[in-house]
Amino acid sequence: MSEEQFRRHVRKLAAMRGWTLAYHTHNSRRSDAGWPDEVYGHPQVRRTLFVELKSDTGRIRPAQAEWLRHLAACGLETALWRPRDLALIVATLAPNGPRAQLPDTL
Incomplete structure (x- = not known):
């Protein structure tokens, strides 16, 4: 799955x-x-999510990691997601799902 295909899939799930x-x-x-790559807002539960999407082999650039x-660090929900994270993505996108978190190795 290309990064663009993955982005479109995640956007559909979010909607x-x-x-x-x-x-x-x-x-x-x-x-x-x-x-x-993406910023999602859920008005009903007042959540905003900042997401960088990569293919399973895609590399994150230094400026992306810095942002x-x-x-x-500012307390905003932030995620780095790959296709292999689909179960976590679905859970996080639930209105009352767990807060997004960055992986320890970024």
């Missing part, structure tokens, strides 16, 4: 679970480096 607000920078070539660590 099905009530994350009705979604943001994705479609052309990042003119944007500052490192901002997460993810910063957002997490």
